[in-house]
Each structure stands twice: as structure tokens, then as C-alpha cells.
Amino acid sequence: MSSNKRSANQDQRTAAQSTELLQELVAHLRQNRTQLREEWANRIAEARLLTAMTKEELFAEATSVYDNYVEALSTGTFEALQTYARDLSERIIPRGVETHEVVGIVLLLRDVLARSLFAKYQGDFMMLNRILDAYEPAANRIANTVAVGFVQERERVIRQQQEAIRELSTPVLQVRERLLILPIIGVIDAQRARQLTEQLLRGIRTNRAKVVVIDITGVAAMDATVANHLVQTVEASRLLGATVVVTGLSPEIAQTIVTIGVDLGKMNTVGDLQGGIEQAERLLGYKVVPVADTASA
């Protein structure tokens, strides 16, 4: 019990000491701002990082990173830095800045500052040690915060784009009253297959479709799971009262379907999209006649 108390006291004392040291450190960094900032910018240029930015931009950005860095050291709170890192990432990601560059410049700054500390306290080894004890965890945490902020922002952008692609890639189109076509292009994975089905079933309901043509000319290959899913989609559409015509099966997909032993009796397949639409029109009772014939008749 008492030993616990003592160690708690000790912790408090060390914490207080390290804040004190950090403040001293911050004062040092503020004093030498111009020089350290310049050195850092030079190191960045030397390492050929952030080449997508002009020299002026780099310097302006370096200045604000430096100030935010020192600010985070002095306050010990990282929220402001986090926000700044997110803003920065938002600005530089569209310009093609890579993760290694962002992590690289933050680590460079850490090194530049550490060097300046070595230079300042080279006479007093004990003091240097204590200063570094205070500096290192904070600096590492800053590097961590910036890197995580950058990666999170990138992930957010990727997610957004994925969503956009997904939306774009599955149009359900009405060609005629009660006739939908669903052209599928590209690779189908389980998730996309699921989404296709959902969109198709919803489309059948809202357009009151009776016949659906699923065209898979643009799909090079599909695995057994997805082929099975396709069959399920056909069956689910039937439960909604719609007939499905599948067109454009590539030889590979035809082989997959035969190999996994899907019952083709349930599937209505036609060679190409034209044939599929013609069959769908027949099912709906349409007959397409050239204008010349109707005129003579």
C-alpha cells in the first residue's frame, strides 16, 4: 500500500519534472524557430520529399507544421494537431503526396529538433538525457498522430471513391415498359453480386418489370460463389413475378456454370444482348416491325 503511494508520488514528481523540461524545450524551439525551420526545409529538399509542391508552398507548409508541432509539445494536447493533420492531408492527397513522404518529413523534423537539442546540451549529459526523456515520447506521439491522420484521410477518400464506383457500376435500365436491362461490366465479387441483386430486385418493384435481361458480356470470369449468386438472383426475381433472361455468357462462365452443376433449366439464356432483348419483347407480346412493312400493309 505504502509502496504504491510512494510510486504514485514519484510518478507525479516525474510528470511535473517532464512538463517543466518540455516547457524549457518549447522555449528553445521557439527561440530558434527561423533557423530550425530552414534546416528542416533543406533536409526535406535534400531527401527529395514532397516534390509535388513548389519551394514556397513547401516552406509555408513547413512553417505551419513546425508551429503546430511546437504547440502540441507545449500544450501536450493533440486535438489541434489532429485537425491540422487532417486538413493538411485533405490538401495534399489530391496532389499525389505519398504516405512515406508525410511520415518522412515528420521524422525529419523530429531528427532536426533532436540534433539541436544535442547541440544545446552537449556539455551536460545528464540534462540532455532528461530532456530527451521528455521529448521523445511526445515527438513519437506527434509523428504517430500525423501519420494516422494522413492514412485515415486517404482511407476516407478511397472509401468515397469505392462507393462512387459501386453506384456507377450497376445501372438498372428500363428499355421498354416493363422491360429492364442490367448490363454487368467488370469483375464481380461476392459483395458486388449482392449489391447487384438488391438493386435489381428494387428496380423490378419500382418499374413493375415483367422481364429482365441480365447481360454479362462484360464479365470475363466468375467463380462458383458468384455463379451461384446469379442463379439465386434469377430465382428471387421469379418470386417477384419477373422472368430473367441471361445473355452474353462467355465460354469460361458457361464452363463454370456447368462444372458447379447449376440447374440450367431454371435459367433462360440467350447468346447475345440483341437476342435477349428480342426474346424479352416476345415474352411481353411486342413485335418489332420495320416502318416500310407497316406502310405497305
Added chain:
Amino acid sequence: MEVPILKQGRFLIATIQAALSDADLLQLRRALIDKVIHFRSNGVIIDVTALDVMDSFATRTLRDITNMIRLRGAGTVIVGIQPEVAFAMVQLGLTMEGVATALDLEEGLEHLQLRATGKI
């Protein structure tokens, strides 16, 4: 809960309005057969729009009803299966083979009319 069965010309329309217990389903089966015989109907529509779950028992009972009614020479259409329900059903392997399905009541009536005139 009892399912109301309405007579519309030579067709019967049963609209399920809430989730049914197994006993309710059996009761529906019984009532439908009786009415088909009584009214000499030649078509039955079962509207399941209100159902958001269809389990294996419900599916099997509906298929049984269809088959029994077919023995009387009448046709049956299940209408209004929700998209999510349809997909869940095929994933469970409940595909209701041999049972006619349609989007909604209107489609179902059209289907029965075509059937009655011998076009299907």
C-alpha cells in the same frame, strides 16, 4: 389471426395482413380449399405483401395449397413477395418451384385471367 378471403368473380383473394403462426397457416389452407370447392372458383390469389419473413413452413404450406388447389383444376398465384424476402428465401433454398408468382394483386389477377382463357 384469421386471414380474410374475398370473392371476386370466379377468383378468391386471400390477403395475409400480419405474421401468421403455423396454426394460422393450416387454418388458411383449410379455409381456402373449402371456399374453392364451395364457390367453384378457378383461381386463387394469396397476397403476402405484408409479410417480412417467410420461413420454410410458410413456404411449404403455400406450395401445398397451390398443389391442392391445382387438383381442383384451379390456379394459384402468390403475389407481393418483398425483394428482401425473396432474396432471403432463395438463400435458404426456398424457391417455391412450380408455384406461380406475380408482383402485385393487379399482376396476379391478369395472370389468372390469362390462365382462365387458356393462354398460359
